[in-house]
Amino acid sequence: MTTVEEPTRTGAPQVRNLVDVKNGEISREIFIDEQIFKNELENLFPRAWLFVGHATQVPEPGDFFSSWMGADPVLLTRDDKGELNVLLNSCRHRGMRVCRYDEGNTLQFTCPYHAWSYSIDGSLVDTPGALHGVPQQKAAYGTNLEREKWGLVRAAQVHNYKGLVFANWDPEAPSFDEYVGDFHWWLDNLADAFDGTEGGTEAFRGVHKWRIRSNWKFVSENFLGDTYHGASTHASVEAVGIGPGGKGKRRHGERQNEGGFSKGRMKTSFRRGHGASDNLAYEIPYPEFEEAELDEYFVAAWEKRKEKLQAEGRLLGGRGPATLFPNMSFAAGFPRTILVAHPISPTETEVWRWYLVDKSAPEKVRDWLRHYYMRYAGPAGMTEQDDMENWDYATEASRGVVARRYPYNYQQGLGQETASDLDGSVHSHHAIAGEVNARAFYRRWAEFVDNLSWPELTELARVDDRATERDAVVTDVAEGVKVLDAVDVVDGPPAQ
Amino acid sequence: MPIDEALLERMLLRESVSEFLYREADLLDERRYTEWLDMLAEDYQYSVPLRMNVAFGETDAREETRAGREICWFDEGKETMSLRVDQLNTGLHWAEEPVSRISHLVTNIRLDAVELPEVAVSCRFLVYRNRVADETDFLVGRRKDRLRQVGDSWHVVRRELLLDQSVLLAKNLSIFV
Ligand code: FES
Ligand SMILES: [Fe+2]
Numbered sequence: 001m002t003t004v005e006e007p008t009r010t011g012a013p014q015v016r017n018l019v020d021v022k023n024g025e026i027s028r029e030i031f032i033d034e035q036i037f038k039n040e041l042e043n044l045f046p047r048a049w050l051f052v053g054h055a056t057q058v059p060e061p062g063d064f065f066s067s068w069m070g071a072d073p074v075l076l077t078r079d080d081k082g083e084l085n086v087l088l089n090s091c092r093h094r095g096m097r098v099c100r101y102d103e104g105n106t107l108q109f110t111c112p113y114h115a116w117s118y119s120i121d122g123s124l125v126d127t128p129g130a131l132h133g134v135p136q137q138k139a140a141y142g143t144n145l146e147r148e149k150w151g152l153v154r155a156a157q158v159h160n161y162k163g164l165v166f167a168n169w170d171p172e173a174p175s176f177d178e179y180v181g182d183f184h185w186w187l188d189n190l191a192d193a194f195d196g197t198e199g200g201t202e203a204f205r206g207v208h209k210w211r212i213r214s215n216w217k218f219v220s221e222n223f224l225g226d227t228y229h230g231a232s233t234h235a236s237v238e239a240v241g242i243g244p245g246g247k248g249k250r251r252h253g254e255r256q257n258e259g260g261f262s263k264g265r266m267k268t269s270f271r272r273g274h275g276a277s278d279n280l281a282y283e284i285p286y287p288e289f290e291e292a293e294l295d296e297y298f299v300a301a302w303e304k305r306k307e308k309l310q311a312e313g314r315l316l317g318g319r320g321p322a323t324l325f326p327n328m329s330f331a332a333g334f335p336r337t338i339l340v341a342h343p344i345s346p347t348e349t350e351v352w353r354w355y356l357v358d359k360s361a362p363e364k365v366r367d368w369l370r371h372y373y374m375r376y377a378g379p380a381g382m383t384e385q386d387d388m389e390n391w392d393y394a395t396e397a398s399r400g401v402v403a404r405r406y407p408y409n410y411q412q413g414l415g416q417e418t419a420s421d422l423d424g425s426v427h428s429h430h431a432i433a434g435e436v437n438a439r440a441f442y443r444r445w446a447e448f449v450d451n452l453s454w455p456e457l458t459e460l461a462r463v464d465d466r467a468t469e470r471d472a473v474v475t476d477v478a479e480g481v482k483v484l485d486a487v488d489v490v491d492g493p494p495a496q
Numbered sequence: 497m498p499i500d501e502a503l504l505e506r507m508l509l510r511e512s513v514s515e516f517l518y519r520e521a522d523l524l525d526e527r528r529y530t531e532w533l534d535m536l537a538e539d540y541q542y543s544v545p546l547r548m549n550v551a552f553g554e555t556d557a558r559e560e561t562r563a564g565r566e567i568c569w570f571d572e573g574k575e576t577m578s579l580r581v582d583q584l585n586t587g588l589h590w591a592e593e594p595v596s597r598i599s600h601l602v603t604n605i606r607l608d609a610v611e612l613p614e615v616a617v618s619c620r621f622l623v624y625r626n627r628v629a630d631e632t633d634f635l636v637g638r639r640k641d642r643l644r645q646v647g648d649s650w651h652v653v654r655r656e657l658l659l660d661q662s663v664l665l666a667k668n669l670s671i672f673v
Contacts, residue, residue: 100549101548101549101550101551102548102549102550102662103548103550103558104550104551104554104558204566204567205561205562205565205566205567206545206546206561206566206567206568207546207567208546208567208569208664209662209663209664210663210664210665210666210667210668211663211664211665211666211667212667213631213667233590235586235588236583236586236588236589236590237583239582239583239586239588240579240582240583240586241579242576242579350663355567367564370565370566370567370571371571371572371576373567374567374568374569374570374571374572375572375576375579378567378569379569379664379666379667379668379669380544380569380570380668380669380670382579382580382583384668385589385591385668385669385670386589386590386591386670388591388667388668389590389591389667389668390590392631392667393628
């Protein structure tokens with residue numbers, strides 16, 4: 001294993017010393033400390049692949065959507081050629097946020113301060129986002145201003161994965177495909193339609209945005225694999241029942257006779273930091289609906305998808321909840337929604353939620369899902385409301401001088417990782433209570449925040465050292481179901 | 497001066513509507529949610545769209561998301577409202593446990609249209625929430641209600657809120673706005 005002893009660029013203590021994955025102890029400082037937060041902004045966010053928005057939010061040339069990458073405001077735009085661009089939303093003259101709209105349509109962003117204008121119109125500029133207009137250019141600069149050097153800063157890499165748009169500031173960063181690895185199974189389930197049609201989803205208009213008084217990692221960690229919190233945190237919504245089955249029924253109305261929620265449930269933890277907590281080989285059937293039109297849609301979609309994926313030799317499950325390292329979390333089933341935790345300060349985060357729906361869904365299905373999403377997720381969601389209470393007051397009670405001396409406990413399933421045939425990952429057959437994903441997430445996080453170089457990061461992630469005594473390796477779908485059937489399933493309520 | 501009968505009638509109507517809305521605020525702030533539900537019509541519809549920053553001239557088309565089609569903070573009927581009350585009544589709803597201190601202020605009440613037995617009412621709201629110690633939220637905005645006369649009182653049939661925030665500055669909306 002590579003070890004790097006020299007101090008980081010900012011001269012801060014190495015955060016890897018604060019993350020003891022061997023013993024499952026992680027210092028509270030990483031959720032509180034100002035300098036560590038600065039190092040995250042410096043060394044993690046500008047090098048990681050970050051989710052920016054959905055391509056269907058900007059369908060037409062000139063459409064733009066304002067987003068954030070770490071602590072930097074960006075614009076997701078579609079230029080006149082139909083290409084997606086991610087531009088730093090800060091004027092090159094004095095830094096004014098050139099666009100303060102959340103969405104709109106324009107081929108030119110004119111800064112309100114002194115009116116430098118930037119164009120994404122290919123007939124005017126070579127590079128989308130280039131500086132196009134400068135008031136009094138001749139008088140002010142003569143021939144000295146090299147306009148081609150002063151365009152809006154462009155993300156070094158942009159990748160549209162089936163409508164999910166990601167960007168990276170670092171030209172040296174590995175490609176999106178390499179960064180994601182086999183975790184793409186989960187992104188596929190997120191982006192593909194319920195019947196398996198590739199990229200067959202679109203974003204509903206309207207992104208939930210809200211502020212919490214907690215570190216952004218609490219959010220990532222929660223969706224990464226903390227199914228343990230559901231029984232307590234979400235006890236009230238479970239008691240009430242808000243799923244398709246209606247009042248008093250289990251939330252998702254899943255088909256219990258076909259296995260139900262917990263069958264084959266486990267953790268998948270990637271060395272690169274991604275993680276999921278779901279039924280990988282075994283697909284939870286879509287919920288039962290009382291209304292025939294809804295039931296028929298989902299039954300037909302489930303059958304079609306199953307046939308398609310089995311023909312391709314693909315695993316059926318993998319609907320999350322899951323987190324793509326570092327701060328994009330999602331669930332790819334019920335609900336189907338993407339969350340990004342934007343860092344504001346060590347103890348402040350702006351949470352954004354997008355909601356996806358099949359492009360081909362009939363009105364009734366769209367409407368049912370939309371209502372379900374809103375009563376489930378977001379700040380008004382009956383499930384999500386209770387998460388924020390815990391994150392915020394966990395943060396408050398961890399700030400004290402004495403509190404900070406004591407680490408958090410991440411020992412669930414310690415040393416019980418098992419091999420996976422997915423690249424660079426392990427499983428843990430803990431249906432509900434397993435913290436393998438969190439340990440891997442923080443290990444990867446520390447490697448980034450300590451500013452290891454790309455060769456070092458790549459080398460560290462090349463092999464997963466966690467499951468050396470391999471048990472049966474899951475090689476195909478049928479085999480997978482058999483293995484999973486043999487796993488002792490601890491039943492518990494679903495949770496996100 | 498002769499009494500303007502029509503004006504008097506309108507004033508009495510507004511008084512009755514105001515009384516109703518103030519009583520509703522009291523029930524909510526006294527946490528009598530089950531009784532409050534009885535003030536809502538069976539076909540009650542409640543929506544709180546998202547607000548966005550958009551260019552001058554685009555506000556009509558884009559500033560708010562549309563209830564019935566797009567993502568809102570809330571867009572639901574009485575059934576879901578009742579589930580929310582049930583959730584609050586479990587005593588396990590951590591977002592409101594310990595319970596918050598809440599005040600609903602209703603002001604600028606006007607009758608927009610009188611089509612008895614229904615009236616369209618507009619007002620401003622200010623909902624203040626304080627919980628635990630320093631956690632304090634102000635939710636302010638405009639509201640349009642449609643009320644239906646039931647005996648000598650009213651039911652709320654439709655309620656549309658415009659909350660004056662784009663990014664919600666409260667950590668959640670676990671209270672009735
Ligand atoms: S800051 Fe934008 S033109 Fe001066
Ligand atoms: Fe949760």
